Amino acid sequence: MRALLVEDDPDLSEDVARSLAAAGFVVDRCSNGEDAWFQGDVEDYAIAILDLGLPRLDGLSVLRRWRAASRTMPVLILTARGEWTEKVEGIDAGADDYMSKPFATGELIARVRALVRRASGHASAMLTVGDLVIDTARMNASIRDRQAQLSQLEFRLINYLAHQQDRIVPAGEIAEHLYGATDGSDTNAVEAIVTRLRRKLGSSAIETRRGLGYLLTGKAG
């Protein structure tokens, strides 16, 4: 598996590259933003590890250019500032995870592996229910023009509903699917996830059947 490591500090880059190599990755290294953009644009990588503070072109701009060019490899960003607004900007720009410096290399490798597993585990299956299209590879959903990035829980919930084929699914059953052993209060958590999904996909995408459960209609609006 190929990994692109973009880090301008040679010592850190050297160490992370060595750890990635030890974890089984073939690592390409870049030390500035322009090279990183070019490399990520023309080569296929299983993952990119991208520092935000880069010479020539900053990391966020590199990431935005990759996504604009439909480069879909998972990207983990490294940031020295560690401010929340910077993390939000990174995720908005299309990053899949972030780590603040200084970090433990072991944790970095674990996260890289998790991202690669998540991206590759779902091949590129697309599920369609009504107007709703679920991209199981990138954990995305779109309904007409509306695009939404889903959290792990949201994805698991809507994926489960999508596989129930017009069946009304009780909240308790969903909670059991999400959490395994459950108690009564977990249905509140299910309701919270459904509320957030409706905010992302529109209020008609999931209907509540009072006393029965939830039905995925996939309707836009």
Place this chain on the structure above:
Amino acid sequence: MRRNSLRLRLLAGAAVTVFLALALAWAGISWLFLQHVERREADALVQIAEQVVAGLTVGADGRPVVEPRPADPRFQQIAGGSYWQATNARGSVQSQSLWDQSLPRTGASLNRWTRATVMGPYGKQLTMVSRQIRPDERPLGVTVRVANDNSEVRSAVRDFDRVLALSLALLWLVLSIAAYVQVSLGLRPLDRLRRDLERLRRSPSARLSEHHPHEIHPLIEAINAMATAREGDLVRARRRAADLAHGLKTPLAVVAAQSRRVREAGADNAAESLDRAVEAVGAALEAELARSRAAAARGASGDSDAIEVVEGLVSVIERTEEGEAIAFSIDIAPGLRAPVDGTDLAEMLGALIENATRHARRQVRIEGRREAGAIILRVEDDGPGMDASAIEVATQRGVRIDERGSGHGLGLSIVRDLADATEAMFGLGASALGGLSAELRWASPDHPPKRR
């Protein structure tokens, strides 16, 4: 009013000065009035005396004779208070009221009436006029004296003095009140200046208002120039501290990596020392960055859309290992704006949501609403919560709260410092979800907080 007070000094000075001026005025007016009354009294006596002179002749024995005598009945009553007497070397003639007494001899002029205040018979003080007359051009002169008991006049003057003193005391009171008003009005710009300076002390970016009397404009300009210089120094110092902290993070990551290699090489003790050093330096850097952020937030203006900030934060946190298993519910009134810069709000709520996520079992709820003149943002979780003593420790100033999991135990400290800097109230309590509830509360801009 404090002893060493400008207001007290000005007021005391005005009160004493006005009192002395009014006392002097009282003495002067009283003296003038007395002179006036005595002159009127003397004029009346001269008229009577001229009646005596009109009837004055010298008898064959050389003694003075007054015929007809003044008809005023007071001259008939013994010790009646009005007396006349004509005297020469051979003898004298006098009013019946004098009986066996005589008027005191004072120097009398030949050509004009002389006024004097004397002690007369029967122990009474008298106003007396006297003059030397030469009836029929005789060489032997006759001294004519006419006197009147002046106790009534003195009583009238005393009454006048008392009324005058009361009036002037009243005037003193009115003038003192006027002085108080004047001093208060005069010192009011200083009071406003003091409030401006208090604002400047709390917020280095604030400046003194230009709306002050032109007499203190040079002072305002000097203070504003000093504040600008101080703010510049602060900003440079903070920027250097933040740059230094950020600049150290990458080398620190390198050292952390070296530690792992050292451990792999079998030198566990050395690796542990390195790890401890990295952790200590990392904590110091985070603390410095937090201080720098809080200092920059102090006095900064701006507001931010609460839903936008919270949605952004949740989209980040739900991607973390801990966040992906948590259901986040966001219940924030549409259009709710927190009176704080978006970056600062993100730092506060980010730390609170991350903390709630770390301890939650299934669910984290973020609420926001406007209530009773306040803007409230609350983060709740369904985790184990904190007992009352832990909450008390967590909300104390200057206490660092250690948190489970990663991080440097700074999360709630950052929230507390930023809440302090943005004039928010930060509180912890029990949540209806069963875990901890963390609340940030700002006074709404429509309801500014009362001044301390």
